Amino acid sequence: MTAERIFRNVPARWMDVLSYYNLPVDPAPGSKLNPWRTLKAVTRVEDTVVVKLDIDNPMIEAELVSQLLQDSELSSRVDEFYFEHHVLHSPMGRSWTRGSGPALQQTLSDSYALFTRLRELGVRAHSWV
DSSP states (O other): HHHHHHHHOOOOOHTTOOOOOOOOOOOOTTTTHHHHHHHHHHHOOOSSSEEEESSHHHHHHHHHHHHHHHHHHHHHHHSEEEEOOOOOOOOGGGGGOOOGGGGGGGOOOHHHHHHHHHHHHTEEEEEEE
16 A cells, blocks of 8 residues: 555644654664654653554564563553454464464463553553454
């Protein structure tokens, strides 16, 4: 999808606050392509921040979720978090990146534990399958 198509119907009042990076994510902490670095650079704790994490690469997503859990400055800025946790036996498994390694060893029980921890940190975390 082109940037033109994405932004064609965006109201003018939203154009100055939207960012679009059509580049692969680098989960390395501090990387210029780590979305958490950007989020911390452009938000304040008092802002309302909604994040949808859906890269369909379980290893990268797992690393980013781990960073969210471990970084209190980051978790204090995320109000709502939408995340499709990649677990064993998911009906969506065929659409995820192949060769996902240990990230796909998670179970539905692990998913409940993950979302509980996020909520305990004050992040309203939501899953879908």
